[in-house]
Amino acid sequence: MTKSVLEGLNPSQKQAVLHLDGPVLVLAGAGSGKTRIITNRIAHLVNDRDVSPSNILAVTFTNKAAGEMKERVEGLVPGTSRKLWIGTFHSICLRILKREIDKLEGFRRDFVIYDEGDQIKLIKECIKSLGYNEKVMEPKFVRSQIDRAKNMAIHPGDEAPSIYQGRVARVFDLYQSELRRVNALDFGDLIAYVLRLFEGREDVREVYRNKFHFILIDEYQDTNKLQYNFIKLLTGERANVFAVGDDNQSIYGWRGADISNILNFPRDFENARVVKLEQNYRSTKIILDASNALISKNAHKHEKRLWTENPGGQKLKYYEASDERDEAHYICEQIRCEISKGGLSYGDFAVFYRTNNQSRMIEEELLRSGVPYTIVGAVGFYSRAEIKNVLAYLKVIANPLDDISLKRIINVPSRGLGKATVQSLEDIARSRVVSVFKAMDIAVDEGIVSKKAVNGLKNFKALLEGFIEYSSAHSVGDVLRRVLEKTGYLETLKGDEERLRNVGEMLNEAAEFSDNRGSGSVQDFLESVILTSDVDNLDEKKGTVALMTMHCAKGLEFPVVFIAGMEENLFPHIKSRENPKQLEEERRLFYVGLTRAKEKIFLTSTSSRRFYGEEKRSTPSRFVAEIPKELLVWESYNVPSPESSSSKGGRGREGSLKRKWTLPAVNRNGVGMRGANGKHSPKGVSLNGGGGLYVVGERVEHQAFGQGIVRNVEGDRDGRKVVIMFPGMGVKTIMETFVGLKKV
DNA sequence: ACCGATTGAATTTTT
């Protein structure tokens, strides 16, 4: 037995690693060392049980996780990682399809993958050509419906109840055949077609069943029906499934993840063994207690209690800012403050938020104070128009049947091929059942379009054919460089620094891709671009503060974590308010955020936030109140030291900002007073202490409003009133003597 | 066919 495989593992971990044949569900709480379990188990299989690495399939949630796992396995058993199959469901299925898809009728191996934007464009066309009104049937909505259906393994023709009938189903149907016509697959198809292949071709299925004797799946709580079917079909009788997950971290319900996969595992797989990993090695006791308390508010979960031997640590800090700028500034100051204490570097910090748009202000503030940061995800690099254009060129080069991409670039840069020309091309394509690419020839030969357009079409077609020819013998980097040269696209971007930079960045990436992988074809590059998420590129060793949504944060850990925007209607998000199930998912999301932290957590909210240009009042999230009060410290209003705000370039806007800072911003809660005199108070409590029954910061319970937190005490001793913030219900002012009010 | 200007819609979360 290889010693290193079991070294330092606790009994449950050992049990999981050593398990023999048959299904296992490892319920691995946050920070319980699940990655280690998976990698060590792989090592154990290979080293001690003579399993060939090529007979092992490991499914991870992100490419990043796959890469890390590969590395760790390689460290344990050198030489194995190359033969292992490790990757996301999507990348694994892509790998299978690239070998097998021509066994499905009407598919070719040189297909491209459509991203969300492509999907929407195609769906829009389908809606139009079916004669539906796209104002009524929103393409975006239809897309999400189709996506959902796919994730639930529903086919267009299926007799499914509800929304999948009727017009959406008709669009779905047409969309699928259009995808096939243009030789493209969407995300869901990657998995769905593998399934179809396995179902329809026993010989193919047997090849993979015989190959993958052992299947390990990480983040099992976030698998959907489609993925479940894939696993089921692949394991067959053998059922050597090793599923690792934590139902408390299921946060992708909206994407079709089916929490019942993990909840029903013991029923789905006969004789399944369940191993619980309940010891947390990541966080301080206080962080763990807070997380446990929070998640206990959820009804649906496996019973599991995380514990730790780690020391207590520091209480969570909560700061209520006046607005986003204040919030961002607070975060900035805290980071600088922690750094100045020594021992930590910028890379040890992460700032999480619910929605991507929240990153703006925080980014600005970090920039202003010179704190290095990395934003993960934001407004996707790949969703910018200039990048999409460049990618569209590559897509057409890889797959000339791709009408959507072709139409996108036909007049970029402008070459006299406008709406009318495109319309005639589409007419030709439809009537003769050919691609738009082909239709260009026909239009030229038969002179169906204007003289000017004929010329433009000729040139454009020749240009593309030149690229295609060139790409057969050159790597993406070269191809892209040539595209930019010959089309003169860069010239049209002149003056727009940012766009130029983006395209330059894209070119770098393509060149790098070619270098790293010897050949690096256009198709390979496109696949990597579309299947690679932003988190995959996050480098913790870079030494920068990481900014990301809590969804992105899954699987990561940081010594110090900030969670911004702890406000009702933002987190929990307004759209998940009505549905208790969705509310529970929001709570799990918060749980994920909290459990990323090793040492310190800062929570922040604002009392007013701008939405689309409009300022809206906001109240603290109910989740804040769900953290036991003895684990939470209310931070007072925290005025920045004079140097820090004035030394940074005093450009126009900042003047007014500074004034904001010197105002006792939130007078009504009394906390602002202390801050205004420049003194930092570690606790924003007990300011009015001594006199009345209630003190600021204290937790109270109202017979009707439930639990709340005292924000201020007003009036004199004859008629003292308490101002209380009830999470989710707002701020109320109540007589101190009211009988329905008591301390908690 | 092209350009600029006006209007309107959008904010969950992502492989």
Place this chain on the structure above:
DNA sequence: TTCAATCGGT
């Protein structure tokens, strides 16, 4: 607020 789509004039 910011972006994209649409409109109308040239």
